[in-house]
Amino acid sequence: MNHFIEVIAQFIQGEEAVLETVKTFIKPRSVKKNDFLLQAGSICKKATFVNKGSCYMYRDVDGKEEVIEFYFEGMLNSDYVSFIRQEPSTQYIRALEDMEIEDLSYDDLEYLYAKVPSINRAVRMITEGLYCGITKRMLSYQNDSPEVRYQKLVDQRPVLFQRVPQYLVASFLGVTAVGLSKIRKRIGHAPAGH
Amino acid sequence: MNHFIELIGRCIPGPGSKAVLEEVKSFIKERGLFRNDFLLQADTVCKKISFVSKGACIKYRNRDGKEEVTEFYLEGMLTGDYVSFIKQEPSEHYIRALEDSVVEEISYTDLNYLYSMYPLMEQAGRILSQQTYCKVITRMLSYQNDSPEIRYQKLVEERSILFQRVPQYLIASFLGVTPVGLSKIRKRLQDNGPAKIG
Numbered sequence: 291m292n293h294f295i296e297v298i299a300q301f302i303q304g305e306e307a308v309l310e311t312v313k314t315f316i317k318p319r320s321v322k323k324n325d326f327l328l329q330a331g332s333i334c335k336k337a338t339f340v341n342k343g344s345c346y347m348y349r350d351v352d353g354k355e356e357v358i359e360f361y362f363e364g365m366l367n368s369d370y371v372s373f374i375r376q377e378p379s380t381q382y383i384r385a386l387e388d389m390e391i392e393d394l395s396y397d398d399l400e401y402l403y404a405k406v407p408s409i410n411r412a413v414r415m416i417t418e419g420l421y422c423g424i425t426k427r428m429l430s431y432q433n434d435s436p437e438v439r440y441q442k443l444v445d446q447r448p449v450l451f452q453r454v455p456q457y458l459v460a461s462f463l464g465v466t467a468v469g470l471s472k473i474r475k476r477i478g479h480a481p482a483g484h
Numbered sequence: 485m486n487h488f489i490e491l492i493g494r495c496i497p498g499p500g501s502k503a504v505l506e507e508v509k510s511f512i513k514e515r516g517l518f519r520n521d522f523l524l525q526a527d528t529v530c531k532k533i534s535f536v537s538k539g540a541c542i543k544y545r546n547r548d549g550k551e552e553v554t555e556f557y558l559e560g561m562l563t564g565d566y567v568s569f570i571k572q573e574p575s576e577h578y579i580r581a582l583e584d585s586v587v588e589e590i591s592y593t594d595l596n597y598l599y600s601m602y603p604l605m606e607q608a609g610r611i612l613s614q615q616t617y618c619k620v621i622t623r624m625l626s627y628q629n630d631s632p633e634i635r636y637q638k639l640v641e642e643r644s645i646l647f648q649r650v651p652q653y654l655i656a657s658f659l660g661v662t663p664v665g666l667s668k669i670r671k672r673l674q675d676n677g678p679a680k681i682g
Contacts, residue, residue, distance in 0.1 A: 407603035431627035
């Protein structure tokens with residue numbers, strides 16, 4: 291999937307006019323490495339699709355960065371909770387590489403819900419997909435050891451180990467950088483790309 | 485909130501929704517559960533979303549003979565394995581009544597029929613899915629980043645009722661600690677005062 295509209299189109303089949311309308315509200319832009327897509331304390335006003343490059347979301351807790359997610363090509367990113375509730379975010383989203391992205395604003399989406407109701411279906415189904423992913427991760431954090439979480443990450447998202455610095459992957463796993471090294475040593479192999 | 489229909493009605497507050505809600509209501513079926521009855525069994529597909537109008541249920545997985553509690557549902561909450569429901573794939577969870585309960589249910593087939601018939605139901609479905617998402621990600625972040633102490637404190641502050649209605653060992657499992665671990669946390673907090681919640 292290379293464009294935002296394709297994500298939506300999956301769920302609104304045979305409604306070309308609707309898609310054409312939605313398309314006019316999607317705005318492309320470029321982001322430089324290290325630029326912020328979202329700053330803590332501000333409200334997330336856009337849902338963003340990654341066409342090219344990568345970014346990551348984190349919280350700053352007492353000066354410690356807690357990584358929440360990495361986003362690569364084909365993924366939607368935003369602080370979706372802040373976006374849904376239109377409340378200030380506690381999170382940052384920052385580009386790990388130069389990026390090309392497409393934005394759909396909250397206000398435009400609200401306009402579209404009223405104007406083309408079937409967009410509700412697309413957003414529900416996108417949300418359901420996100421829900422399934424987050425639930426899986428939650429159960430893993432609740433019940434899996436850090437070793438098992440690491441192994442799952444190697445199996446399911448090997449690209450992280452190629453494009454993201456180690457210390458950020460460690461934070462994402464909820465372990466220290468030293469902890470991650472120890473896990474790798476215990477498991478006795480390095481992931482592909484190292 | 486005592487009824488499923490009120491939860492849906494809140495998502496579509498306009499004057500045009502009255503007729504739709506009447507129609508939706510006719511698809512919601514009430515049933516009673518005795519304590520320990522199963523609402524869902526692992527390896528079956530979750531075909532209903534249920535609203536707890538009375539009582540309490542627990543959701544858990546059984547992994548290697550160990551029960552892992554994943555959620556408690558009290559009055560006013562929706563229950564079901566939403567992942568299994570969305571994908572219509574077998575669940576790995578059990579949902580069981582902790583007390584005699586009354587639930588109001590809508591089936592997957594009926595819900596999809598209602599979505600296809602009424603654009604306002606698409607709006608309600610979108611909003612309910614977003615609310616559910618907000619809840620699950622808040623919990624996920626807590627498991628990812630909070631210590632067991634802080635998870636315990638948040639539970640005390642946000643869902644104190646659980647401590648009155650749910651056995652300790654199930655709360656421990658929900659927090660991802662052993663019962664002994666939970667006792668230790670309580671003792672540490674008594675001795676040292678509350679940990680800082682970030």
